[in-house]
Amino acid sequence: MIRRLADLGHDRVLLAFSDDSAPNIAERLNGAEASAQAAGVALEPLRCGWSVESADHAFAAHLEGAPAPRAVFALTNLIALSGWSALVRRGLMPGRDLAFVGFDDADWMAHMHPPVAAVAQPVEEIARRAWARLMARIGGEGGGPVSERAPCILHERGTLVPP
Known part of the structure; x- marks a missing residue:
C-alpha cells in the first residue's frame, strides 16, 4: 500500500495503528516501514489503541498539533472508522483533501x-486453506504446524487519490 501511495506522489503518510504488541499489527507496521524506506516515503506513526474512543482521541490530538495529513493508512478497520470521523469533523474530506486507505x-x-480504498485479506482463500489442512489432519496426515501466506487484495476506491 505504501508503494502505491508513493506511486501516486505521496511522500509522507500518517500510519495509524492500534498497538504493535499484536503480532499481526507488528507485521503490518514492519511491512509498511520497509516499503516506505524503499520508496523514500516518510511515515508518521500514530498509535491509536484498541477502541473507537482511544483512536478518536489519538486522531483528534494529532490533528490539533500537526498540519493536515495528505495521506492516511489505517491498519485496522476500527482505526479507519475513527480516523474518517476525526478528519471529517476537522473539515477534511477523504478522497478530496487527502488519500485515505483502510485495512x-x-x-x-x-x-x-x-x-474507502482498502487492503483486504482474502478471507475465503484463508478459510479454504484452513479447511483443507483440517481435513488432511483428520484424515491422518501428520507433521508439525504449518504457516501459509495468502496475498492481500487492494480495492482501489474513491479515497485513493494523489496529493
Whole structure:
C-alpha cells in the first residue's frame, strides 16, 4: 500500500495503528516501514489503541498539533472508522483533501461517499486453506504446524487519490 501511495506522489503518510504488541499489527507496521524506506516515503506513526474512543482521541490530538495529513493508512478497520470521523469533523474530506486507505475492507468502507480504498485479506482463500489442512489432519496426515501466506487484495476506491 505504501508503494502505491508513493506511486501516486505521496511522500509522507500518517500510519495509524492500534498497538504493535499484536503480532499481526507488528507485521503490518514492519511491512509498511520497509516499503516506505524503499520508496523514500516518510511515515508518521500514530498509535491509536484498541477502541473507537482511544483512536478518536489519538486522531483528534494529532490533528490539533500537526498540519493536515495528505495521506492516511489505517491498519485496522476500527482505526479507519475513527480516523474518517476525526478528519471529517476537522473539515477534511477523504478522497478530496487527502488519500485515505483502510485495512480489512469492512462492509461500511464500500458504502461511504466516496468509497474507502482498502487492503483486504482474502478471507475465503484463508478459510479454504484452513479447511483443507483440517481435513488432511483428520484424515491422518501428520507433521508439525504449518504457516501459509495468502496475498492481500487492494480495492482501489474513491479515497485513493494523489496529493
